[in-house]
Amino acid sequence: MGSRWAELHYDLGRSDFLIQLxxxxxxxxxxxxxxxxxAVLTLRRPSESLVVEMxxxxxxxxxxxxxGEAIDRDGQP
Incomplete structure (x- = not known):
């Protein structure tokens, strides 16, 4: 499980993805x-929170x- 945690953090951090988001x-x-x-990532948006399960x-x-796909889906009517 430690390797999955490390990979996920590396994937999100290598390009400052969360800061750019x-x-x-x-x-x-x-x-x-x-x-x-x-992994369950919770993102705060202006109107609500968005939960992304990976x-x-x-x-x-x-x-x-x-x-990105979860944000796109959330923005669709």
């Missing part, structure tokens, strides 16, 4: 919880893509 999508990082097979059971974890 704040300025580009008015979305800020709130929390990250790691379970056995999933499968971390397989490698590699593409966190940035999954977060």
């Amino acid at each position: 704040d300025s580009a999508a008015e979305t800020s990082y709130q929390s990250l919880e790691l379970g056995d097979r999933t 499968n971390i059971d397989g490698y590699p974890v593409h966190a940035a893509s999954e977060i």
